[in-house]
Amino acid sequence: MDDPLTPGFDRGFDFRTGFGLIQADIAVEKSVKPKPMIASFTLVNADDGTDILTITDSLQIDLSTLPTQNLNIRANTGTAPVGSIVFSLNGIRAVENFPPYAFAGDNGPGQYKAINPPLLPGMYFLTATPYTAERGEGEKGKELSVTFSLTNSAALAGGGEPQLQTFPNPVIDKSTVAFTLTKPGYTKVEVYDLRGNLVSRLHNQATEAMKQYRYELNGAKLQGGIYLVKLTTGTEVMYQRIYVSR
Numbered sequence: 001m002d003d004p005l006t007p008g009f010d011r012g013f014d015f016r017t018g019f020g021l022i023q024a025d026i027a028v029e030k031s032v033k034p035k036p037m038i039a040s041f042t043l044v045n046a047d048d049g050t051d052i053l054t055i056t057d058s059l060q061i062d063l064s065t066l067p068t069q070n071l072n073i074r075a076n077t078g079t080a081p082v083g084s085i086v087f088s089l090n091g092i093r094a095v096e097n098f099p100p101y102a103f104a105g106d107n108g109p110g111q112y113k114a115i116n117p118p119l120l121p122g123m124y125f126l127t128a129t130p131y132t133a134e135r136g137e138g139e140k141g142k143e144l145s146v147t148f149s150l151t152n153s154a155a156l157a158g159g160g161e162p163q164l165q166t167f168p169n170p171v172i173d174k175s176t177v178a179f180t181l182t183k184p185g186y187t188k189v190e191v192y193d194l195r196g197n198l199v200s201r202l203h204n205q206a207t208e209a210m211k212q213y214r215y216e217l218n219g220a221k222l223q224g225g226i227y228l229v230k231l232t233t234g235t236e237v238m239y240q241r242i243y244v245s246r
């Protein structure tokens, strides 16, 4: 009866029927404004913009079964308007102001950028928090957090190479050195300058396979220039060149 679509609906009080005193349904809708929320996460193919799968909590994803390693993660929102979404993936923060809301950004609907460097096997902690205004400002909505793990059964079966990454690179103040082995064993990860001087030893211990190890590299203590991150296992030596920017 208090429905503006009802024929003869009167916005004021109707002395004849007593109806239409206030538009109660509209008043309630206005006072209980829905908060922005994150409904789900989707792993997307950055090559062709298609959805691969929904990332649910505790999901284990085998990278070798995916159509591409160029991946991005989209946060899907509820029906309430969203001003921005703040992502955190293993502590790496990203803010998206425009849909689609993708961790690594996009050039418009279906044109996703790939997460770079690509995600290595390991455990991931993903949170997205919606806000009513841009840049993570305004009122905070309902966040969604999931934990998922990435594996690579093909690399494990093939005894593939260890993976070593430093990001961001160039290093300005703090960067993360991450690595994953395909075979377990005693492993060292060290940073050298170009004259071969040891600058930092990040890791020196028995190491599990298919587990991502991460270390913080404090570039603020280093002079600007080129350095080498050296990973040494029982059978392999691997280098990554990094640049410390001043």
Ligand SMILES: [Ca+2]
Binding pocket: 096, 097, 098, 099, 100, 101, 102, 105, 106
């Ligand atoms: Ca976007």
